[in-house]
Amino acid sequence: MFFSPLPRRRPQLPISERRLLLALGDLAAVFISVIIAMRIWTRVSGDPFSAEFILPRSGWFVVLSVIWLLLASANDFFELQIAASRSRTFQRLIVITLQTWVVYIIVFFLAPVGMLPRLFVLYYGIASLILIGLWRFNRPFLVGWASDxxxxxxxxxxxxxxxxxxxxxxxxxxxxxxxxxxxxxxxxxxxxxxxxxxxxxxxxxxxxxxxxxxxxxxxxxxxxxxxxxxxxxxxxxxxxxxxxxxxxxxxxxGRVPIHHISSDWAVIFLSIRNSDGILDPYPPLKRLIDVILALIGLLMFVLIFPLVALIQRLDSRGPVFYTQKRVGRHGRLFTVYKLRSMIHDAEAISGPVFSSKDDKRVTRFGRFMRKSRLDEVPQLLNVLRGDMSIVGPRPERPEHISRLTEQIPFYRTRLIVRPGLTGWAQVRYDYGSNDVDAMVKLQYDLYYIRHQSLLLDVNIMLRTVRKIASLSGV
Missing domain, CATH: 3.40.50.720 (NAD(P)-binding Rossmann-like Domain)
Incomplete structure (x- = not known):
């Protein structure tokens, strides 16, 4: 069948390409900012600004570009809804610049004396704040065809x-x-x-x-x-x-609409990194990262544990640790370890129920532990044992799994992967305490299962750090 040509129209980019355009524009501004920072550096130090000066320090282009992409992604800076708002764009830009300075300061004090320049990142931060702001605010004029x-x-x-x-x-x-x-x-x-x-x-x-x-x-x-x-x-x-x-x-x-997909759609998940085969580098690399981070986290936890245990015992009677059965990968039961944040025997009367935002069973110190995620740190033992991963859907109790499997389509699909200390649902959705929240969180979990990668894992970990720093847990 033949048709007359459609009327000419300006090219219009899909969502993924619009986000990519935002990232490319940001990276161009980052590169120019590094050059400006180096130029100021040479003016202060008296060194000649030349190729001989820039080439040995060219790694800064890569390092600062990677840091920018990670922090911008963790702060939703490539989300189109934020890009469309100048006020929200400016707020996120300030936050990312401050976070970049914090990262640099930490590395500066850990690095050997004299290895890193003191004020370079200050010059870079100011330059990138101005240039990225100019790019974002003038994007409709610079690439209007891509903003339609x-x-x-x-x-x-x-x-x-x-x-x-x-x-x-x-x-x-x-x-x-x-x-x-x-x-x-x-x-x-x-x-x-x-x-x-x-x-x-x-x-x-x-x-x-x-x-x-x-x-x-x-x-x-x-x-x-x-x-x-x-x-x-x-x-x-x-x-x-x-x-x-x-x-x-x-x-x-960033969610899968489980009530609006055909009944056989879950088959898609059955072949998504559902094995630890050697042909896919992601599972073994993810496991290696899990073990390294778990060891580092547990060593740090050992240092503060005596103080945590003392405060907890002064705050409420009962054991320091709390164990509970959870459902892991492929439906296997395992014992999860937590610092006790509720009164002793909290479920003696209520039975297994979702914890709520203003749960009266939570102790005073327990509320702080929940906000800072400190109560979850012992689960690093589960990560070492292979029961859990650093990133994945949060493990649920058998009672909840049985009930929600009957009520929510595809619920058992979240058992395809190892459960995690943190996950896409935890960093994208507020605390949930009922079945409706469980359904929304499942949509996020299925998105993670469908798109899991090291980049997404790093994104989730950075978002988790931001949540912990803001004490926005429950």
Missing amino acids: QRRTLIVGADDSAEVIINTIRSEALSEYDVRGIIGSNNQVGSLITGVPVLGSGADVMNFVRRDRISLLIVTETSRLDAEAFQGVMDAYEAGISIVPMALEYERIT
Whole structure:
């Protein structure tokens, strides 16, 4: 079938490429900032600013670029919703600059005397603050074609359409211009959360042409009728991006929409790094990092343990440690170790229940331990034993697993990987104390399982450090 060409439209980047553009612009500013810092360095020291000076110190370009990418990612600086707000961009930029200085100061005092320049990072920080700020604030003018809203048509007038529309409004409004919905004939003219149903499947190309659509979001691929399927295929052949609703939701939120995916979708997880095979370097490398970090953490914990134990005993009676059965990888039970943060025998009356934000059973010192995650440190023993990893879905109790498996689709899928001390759900979602929260946290856990990598693990660990430093635990 042949069609006349679609009207010319400016190129519009998908979410992943827009985030990449933000990162590339930031890195360009970082490189220029390093050069400026070196120039100031030579002015102060009296050294000539030349290739002979720059080349031996070229490692700074790599080191500061990596530090920037890690800290920016951990602070959501590449999130489009933040990039669209000048005030939030400036706030995050200040925070990342301060964090860079803190990292440098720590390394400076640990490094041999005279190895690192004292004021170089100060020059760099000020220069990067100005240059990255200028780039971010002027991005719409510098690369306006890459900042345009994506003209979007949603194919499917069902609950999934409502979910993706509300998600776009709450988390990515600046990136999408939702023009309408394609539904069935008897739905035409109705509204779904304020967005009109424009036509049926036979009208897809008409509205693609009229509204210069660049993106079709298909809510339920398995439910498309013949006309809608043909319309989607025609749009694809005309160069329009076609994305399933679940995938676009995942890109926007960092969660998997478990109630809006087909029943056989969990099969995808069964082959995702589900073994410790030697062909995939990630599992053994992740395990090596687990062991190293667990040993370092336990050595540090031994130094402060006498003080922690003394304060705990003065605060409340009962044992210092607390053990509990949890469900690990592939459903295997193991004993988890924690510092006791509640009154002794807290569950003697209540039984196994979720801990709540203002749980009266938590002691005074226990509340501090929870906010600082200090009560979780003994679980480094579980990491050494291989029961847990540093990063992964948090382990749940058998009673909760049994109940939630019956209530929430795909819940057992989180048992594909080792549970962790911290996880994607813990750094992206507030403390949860009921089944609704458990469902949302599962969406984050499944996202982690689907996308797990060393970079994501490092991102989660940095976010965890930020949470610990802010005492935002419960």
